[in-house]
Amino acid sequence: MAIFEEFKxxxxxxxxxxxxVGVMIGAAFGKIVTSLTENVIMPVIGWAFGDIDFSKYFIRLGDIPAAYTGSPTDYVALKGAGxxxxxxxxFITQIVNFLIIAAVLFLLVRSINKMVESVKKEQAEADAAAVxxxxxxxxxxxxxxxxLRKPKV
Structure with missing residues (x-):
């Protein structure tokens, strides 16, 4: 029973x-960024460079099974076939995801640091005025x- 109390x-x-809470919010934010990347950013990049779908870029290392009847260029189907x-x-899509998350976190931390510095400065000024x-x-x-310090004429 002592272990339960200590755990509690x-x-x-x-x-x-x-x-x-931070981990849960981070996971939800990750899903939002993934959706943003896959459904908004990467299609725009693909459109800008001529209808490129980055998710279909792959290098096949193994042979296609004889029983496979799908397209030899379908990444998802080939992956499913083993x-x-x-x-x-x-991988390129995940790099874009990472860069978006890193940029958002950078801006968030930067704004928080500026806010904290501003509060510290105001507090220091208030302390100086009080002292x-x-x-x-x-x-x-x-x-x-x-x-007395003025120069005499």
Whole structure:
């Protein structure tokens, strides 16, 4: 029973829950980016370069089974038939996915860092203003010192 209580305490920590939520949101975001890449970006790139479908680019390494009746250029069907292949078109698609995710995360972290720096700067200015003495005698002494430092004519 002690292990269950210890596990319950571990799971109920805020950082573990935050991590779990982050992983779930990351997985959902990954699906969105994959859809964006496969359904929007890659077709536009394919159209721009002459109806190229990157998912169909592959290098066949093995022989096509004799019982296979599909197209010899259908990557999905050949893969389903167990033909050894290098799907470099899919690899290109995954690189684009990675670059999109990396760019979004970069922009997110950059904006958060700017916000944190701004808050720290405002806090430092507020702290400096709060620490500054407001003693009228000190202000009078500062004025006298400024007058004494002026060059004599």
């Amino acid at each position: 305490k571990f799971i109920s920590r805020g950082s573990v829950l935050d991590l779990a 033909v050894a292949m290098i799907g470099y078109g899919e 500054a003495p407001t003693d009228p005698q000190l202000e009078a002494l500062k004025e006298i010192l400024a007058e």
